[in-house]
Amino acid sequence: MNSFIMSCIAGIISGILAAMGLGGGGFLIIYLTLFENISQSEAQGINLIFFIPIAITALIMHARGKLIDWKFALKFGALGLVGAILGCKIALFIDGGLLRKLFGILLLIIGSFQLKKEKK
Amino acid sequence: MEINFFSDIKANYFKHLYNKKDKVKKIFYSTIGFFAGFLNGLLGAGGGMLIVPALSKLGVERKKAHATSICVILPICILSSVMYISSGKVSIFEAVPYIGWGIVGAVVGAMFLSKINQKFLKKIFGIFMIWAAFQLLFR
Numbered sequence: 001m002n003s004f005i006m007s008c009i010a011g012i013i014s015g016i017l018a019a020m021g022l023g024g025g026g027f028l029i030i031y032l033t034l035f036e037n038i039s040q041s042e043a044q045g046i047n048l049i050f051f052i053p054i055a056i057t058a059l060i061m062h063a064r065g066k067l068i069d070w071k072f073a074l075k076f077g078a079l080g081l082v083g084a085i086l087g088c089k090i091a092l093f094i095d096g097g098l099l100r101k102l103f104g105i106l107l108l109i110i111g112s113f114q115l116k117k118e119k120k
Numbered sequence: 121m122e123i124n125f126f127s128d129i130k131a132n133y134f135k136h137l138y139n140k141k142d143k144v145k146k147i148f149y150s151t152i153g154f155f156a157g158f159l160n161g162l163l164g165a166g167g168g169m170l171i172v173p174a175l176s177k178l179g180v181e182r183k184k185a186h187a188t189s190i191c192v193i194l195p196i197c198i199l200s201s202v203m204y205i206s207s208g209k210v211s212i213f214e215a216v217p218y219i220g221w222g223i224v225g226a227v228v229g230a231m232f233l234s235k236i237n238q239k240f241l242k243k244i245f246g247i248f249m250i251w252a253a254f255q256l257l258f259r
Binding site: 007010013047052058059063067076086089100102104114 | 198
């Protein structure tokens with residue numbers, strides 16, 4: 001029961017952060033690995049699946065407001081898919097401990113950027 | 121007449137140069153798409169962190185850059201999910217308990233987006249991320 005409440009809270013916070021573009025994904029992965037002791041690659045997989053419905057919800061809201069630049073989306077997306085295949089292959093191949101460390105480094109970088117003062 | 125002619129050539133020359141620079145810039149930033157996909161596939165998150173600033177540099181306004189980045193990340197996430205699931209590392213059912221609450225959070229977040237002090241939240245989340253990073257790196 002306790003863990004049920006925890007997972008509710010984790011889901012809600014991830015959703016809020018994702019809607020704000022604060023990298024909600026990072027939060028869910030952190031929660032899963034540090035509090036639920038789920039392996040790194042499994043947590044990443046859960047996060048990827050988690051993001052799909054959230055992104056669709058957000059997109060429907062944004063598409064109505066004509067906020068999407070389709071030309072750039074197509075360009076970035078096409079190359080992104082190629083990158084994703086390579087990234088996944090490596091993630092599913094390398095050792096979980098190493099993946100965990102890499103994710104830690106990513107968090108360190110993103111976290112520092114969050115703390116940095118914004119220009120505007 | 122003559123001067124006009126030369127200034128025309130000059131103007132065209134610079135226009136050409138400018139266009140070329142613009143093109144190089146566009147190609148350069150498009151490669152960011154590749155790295156965003158790579159990062160998102162490798163670590164399950166973080167692609168948007170690269171795409172939003174790249175789009176901003178290309179002159180897309182912030183709000184639009186944000187929405188467009190989600191549009192870029194979504195197909196990347198779908199493809200990555202399929203690869204993770206088919207490798208047997210994870211099943212869809214593991215994500216289900218979080219999805220319902222995640223949508224609740226997303227709607228709440230979108231509704232109160234303007235009312236929440238985002239700068240403050242960003243700082244808190246930044247500190248949390250750095251704490252988590254040390255946990256992951258040194259535990």
